[in-house]
Amino acid sequence: MSTPEPSRKRARPDPNSRLATAPVQALTERDKVLASIRSRGNRGIWLADIKRESEIPQNILQKQIKMLLATNLIKEVKDIRHKAKKVYMLSEFEPSEEITGGTWFSGGSLNTEVINDVKKRCKQQITVLKAATADMIWKGMKRSDANLIYTLQQIGDVLEALVLDKEVEEVKSTGKGDFVNVPAGKVCYRTVQKSSGARTGALASIPCGVCPRLRDCTPDGVISPRNCEYYKKWLGADLF
Amino acid sequence: MIIYRLSQPVLLDFVSSLYRSIALAVSLRLRHRTRHIGFFISLKHSPLCSLTLSVTRRFTMVRQHATKLAVEIISSHSGDLVAKVCGCLLQHGTLSLQEIVRFTDMMGSNVKNCLFVLIQHNCVQAFSTPRKGSSDKTMTQYMAIFDNIINRMRFSKFLSIVKGDLGPEAEALFEGLLQNGRLTFEQLVERSISKEQHMDQAMRENHQSELRACFNNLVRWHYVEQCPRPEPFIDPDSEDQLKPTKRRGAMTVEQPPSIEQQAFEAATLAASERFSEISESSVESAEDGTGNHSSATGHKRKHETSQSDLDPVVSVTEKFWRANFEKLLYCLKTKICAENVRSRLGVDAGVVFEAIMEANTEQKVKDVIVSATLDRILDQLRDKPAGISMTLDHVRTILDELHCKQSTEKLEAIYSLDLNETLEACQNDEIEALVKARYGDQGYKIFRLLSTRGQLIETDRIAEFTFVEKKEAHQMLYRLWKDEYIESKKIQSQGSRDTANIFLWRLDRKAFSKTVIDDIFHAALNLTEKISQLVEKQHKILEDDMIKKLIQKKTILQLSLLKLDDSLLLFHDFSNYT
Structure with missing residues (x-):
């Protein structure tokens, strides 16, 4: 049996050996990617971080990610902090509040419908109770809805937002009148008492108040009160 | 810097x-x-x-709009020449007659006449200083009193206060003082009698005694005061004037008062003299032309060595009277703040608030702490229809609601009220309405958050608190910062790989008040310009329908100006930020 002469050409890869090694290589890359993703748990990992940790070239990494997504081993989630960056995590994990933004976010953006609904329910409780602490409002909501998913802290956040909207006001209880159910000195919420005596904005009710060019306006300039378009709209163009 | x-x-x-x-x-x-x-x-x-x-831009812009508004007011009330002299004084500060002539390019006699008008209407105060190089000769300087010029927009409000408190007769008398700036009581009587055609001697005497009672009432209520000294002597180089004062226990040394402040203080009469009522005998002696110069009514107040440029008019041997703007502004402050208290805490709280303000002895418009004894507060309440039925317990509860501090002095309960809370609430109403109109609901929420917290807050936290998308919150914060409503601070956070910029935001009340004051002066100037434009137009139009329409629109503008003036009072006159 003669030994074959060594060929000058580059040895053609053995089809059998290629078949044998390819899955091993692919498995390694896939494992590296999966290990990176798994290491971050429910906080997810950015594509750039996977690349840095696994040291896999971009094109191969993209392929692996695609394969893993196709096999439902991983999923892509939106990070509300960095919407342009792609974040991946294992399919069995639920994304953390850090990424989703918490209860008030859905699909990476604010869920205004849910927020407005909770605001409405809070206001209803305040109207019924006249003046109530956050705890009283939360308990009242729980009584009317046994499946309430919101925590006391979350209801407190919504109440703070209602105060900023000036729909309810934060006051200290005196223990008398409307505050009879709230111990004196405790911080509570009540509906804003809108009275006819409250001042309306003087500057906001004239064109200059909302004029975007007020800083460029001078009596003798190109933009001046004498030729102001906003004044014409306000008082009627036929007079000027 | x-x-x-x-x-x-x-x-x-x-x-x-x-x-x-x-x-x-x-x-x-x-x-x-x-x-x-x-x-x-x-x-x-x-x-x-x-x-x-x-x-710096901020300073010049504030001065620019305020000065232009003042000049516009004087121009519409006294004409362009007087406005020119007034504008010159506002622009250049205190000047001598020769300097005004040089700056305005007007004839000396015209400038003199303009100064007569401005002094007569309490818009300019003269004072004399030693002439350079000569110890016994003096030089007269003139300074414009900006606040008194702006007060000319408020005459209708002042008249309504006097009418409400003292009736239409006092209002008519007071109107004479507003129209003429400063008058003697005799001139006021003549003015009143000249309006009544058919009066015999007995009726005249009777009328005069009625007027005297009415006038004394105005003085008693401090609505009218004796005019300040016409030309006090100020020596800016004297050691007493230049010496910086240091309060006992205070860490900082106070700056010495400016020459204008010194002149203002030197011109002001003592309270007993300012509000001394007139008696029948003093009026008669003044009528005879033999005014009792040794008494408080007619002593010569000028510095003896003064060489005034305006001697014929300013030389005073009679008692001249004028409206006391300090008291009138205090009344407006009471009215505006009481309205706010009423809207926040109810009608009774508004009545008690008014009673404290009226019971306060030191009625100064810039004071933020008012105090009164419980007895005086109750006395004031008894004079009010809404307060007469209030029980002592109810009054005490309201005083607690108003966050009044109680102390005891000479066995009397004294209640002190800090007006800052109410003033801030009034200012917030104004500014929040403006922010809402200019920046929408999101801007309003963010502004309110920064206003209530009063500290530096990070963009992400602002977005969380207000339920606004982070990107939108950042854009809104940038707009508010660009318009000088809030201030920003950038800090660098060192991460594991790179550094990130974190933006913190805060509302500085003092800084944003200046922006608002600037905007209010600017808007008021624009409204007065627009009113002038309509008046010019009114002279050219002949059709009745069009004139009616013009008058209607002019009324809208005038009412808007009056309303805007309330905001000016809040941010400029009542506040200590300016």
């Missing part, structure tokens, strides 16, 4: 000395408005130093 940018250090000493001399000259010229003045000395591009004086 002084910035030196030097490419040729050799010139440093020269520039330092040059800067010092220019700074001295400018600070002398602008002594009464030295805030926010900056010098920028640039030596970068020129071997010879180029020097640029830059006054």
Whole structure:
């Protein structure tokens, strides 16, 4: 049996050996990617971080990610902090509040419908109770809805937002009148008492108040009160 | 803020000395408005130093709009020549007659006449200083009183206060003082009698005694005061004047008062003299032309060595009277704040608030703490229809709701009320309405958050608190910052791999109040311009329908100006930020 002469050409890869090694290589890359993703748990990992940790070239990494997504081993989630960056995590994990933004976010953006609904329910409780602490409002909501998913802290956040909207006001209880159910000195919420005596904005009710060019306006300039378009709209163009 | 940018250090000493001399000259010229003045000395591009004086934008803009508004008011009330002299004084500060003539290019006699008018209407105060190089000769200087000019917009409000408190007769008498600036009681009587055609001697005497009672009532209520000294003597070089004062226990040394402040204080009469009522005998003696000069009614108040440019008119041997704007502004402050208290805490709280304000003895418009004894508060309440039925317990509960502090002095309960809370609530109403109209609901929420917290807050936290998308919150914060409503601070956070910029935001009440005051003055100026335009138009139009329409629109503008003036009072007159 003669030994074959060594060929000058580059040895053609053995089809059998290629078949044998390819899955091993692919498995390694896939494992590296999966290990990176798994290491971050429910906080997810950015594509750039996977690349840095696994040291896999971009094109191969993209392929692996695609394969893993196709096999439902991983999923892509939106990070509300960095919407342009792609974040991946294992399919069995639920994304953390850090990424989703918490209860008030859905699909990476604010869920205004849910927020407005909770605001409405809070206001209803305040109207019924006249003046109530956050705890009283939360308990009242729980009584009317046994499946309430919101925590006391979350209801407190919504109440703070209602105060900023000036729909309810934060006051200290005196223990008398409307505050009879709230111990004196405790911080509570009540509906804003809108009275006819409250001042309306003087500057906001004239064109200059909302004029975007007020800083460029001078009596003798190109933009001046004498030729102001906003004044014409306000008082009627036929007079000027 | 002084910035030196030097490419040729050799010139440093020269520039330092040059800067010092220019700074001295400018600070002398602008002594009464030295805030926010900056010098920028640039030596970068020129071997010879180029020097640029830059006054910061904020300061010049505030002065610019306020000055223009004051000039516009004087122009519509007294004509263009008087407005020119007034504008010159407002622009250049305190000046002598010769300086005004030089700056305005007007005839000396015209300038004199304009100054007569301005002094007559309490818009200018004269004072004399020693002439340079001569110890016994004096020079008369004139300073414009900006606040008194702005007060001319408020005459209708002042008249309504007097009418409400003292009736239509007092209002008619008071109107004479507003129209003529300053008058003697005899002139007021003549003015009143000239309106009544058919009056015999007995009726006249009777009418005069009625007027005297009415006038004394005005003085008693402090709505009318005796005019200040016409030309006090100020020696700016005297040691007492220049000496900086230091309060006992205070850490900082107070700046010595400016020459204008000194003149203002020297001109002001003692309270007993300002509000001394007139008696029948003093009126008669004045009518005879033999005024009792030794008494408080007619002593000569001028500095003896003064050489006034306006001697024929300013030389005073009679008692001249004028409206006391301090008291009238205090009444407006009471009214505006009480409205706010009523809307927040109910009608009864509004009544008790008014009673405390009226019971307060030191009725100064800039004071933020008012105090009164419980007895005086109850006395004031008994004079009010809404307060007469209030029980002591109810009054005490309201005083607690108003966060009044109680103390005891000479066995009497004294209640002190801090007006800052109410003033801030009034200002917030105004500014929040403006922010809502200008920036929408999101801007409103963010502004309210920064306003209530009063501290630096990070963008992400602001977005969380207000339920606004982070990107939108950042854009809104940028807009608010650009319009100078809030201030921003950038800090760098060092991460594992890179550094990130974190933006913190805060609302500085003092800084944003200045922005608002500037905007209010600007808007008021625009409204007065627009009113003038309609008046000009009214003279040219002949059709009745069109004239009616014009008058209607003019009324809208005038009412808007009156309403805007309430905001000006809140931010400029009642507040200590200015």
